[in-house]
Amino acid sequence: MSQINVNTIGARTGTTISLASGHTLSGITQGITEIDRWALTSNITSNGDITSNLSRVSHTLSGYKGTGMSVSSGIFTFPITGFWQVSMKVNIEASNDPTAELSLNATDDNSSYSKIMSVTAGTRAAAGATYFNIDTAVILDIEDVSTDKIKFATDSMATNSTIYGNSTGEATAFTFIRLADT
Secondary structure, three states: OOOOOHHHHOOOOOOOOOOOOOOOOOOOOOOOOOEEEEEEOOOEOOOEEOOOOEEEOOOOOOOOEOOOOEEEOOEEEOOOOEEEEEEEEEEEEEEOOOOEEEEEEEEOOOOOOEEEEEEEEOOOOOOOEEEEEEEEEEEEEEOOOOOOEEEEEEEOOOOOOEEOOOOOOOOOEEEEEEEEOO
16 A cells, blocks of 8 residues: 655646546545525514525625525525534514514425424513524535425514514525535
């Protein structure tokens, strides 16, 4: 088994390494190839699926890597398979009633959705408004981009409770990072 002298390759660009049949090269990865962040762009005060008011985050130094996520009527499609970390940063005001909730719902048949992660905030008594800024994340194994999808929904929205949105992602935002092959 022959060894490659790294000093002969150096930091030159355009260098190709060829391996003889039966030899492998290990320890090299592409790193993260997909990162995207979406924002809820307006406030929500009622229960239901979030089907609109979603946009890619836009602020100074914002951007995304790779193809990025796509969304249609609130249903997010992953650009490629793999293990994905999906995070929610939620800014909630629960007013004079117990709760406000934002959930992530997933499907593996592009049809029926199940709640797999949520954030809930609230008070135990009619004590006025209480504000919460909550972060949570889940790892998903996306095996088929045509059927494995997610959407976000609100529930238990008490009177005068609000999930805040804006285009910069400062209020409520969703982050998608592809971690590895499936």
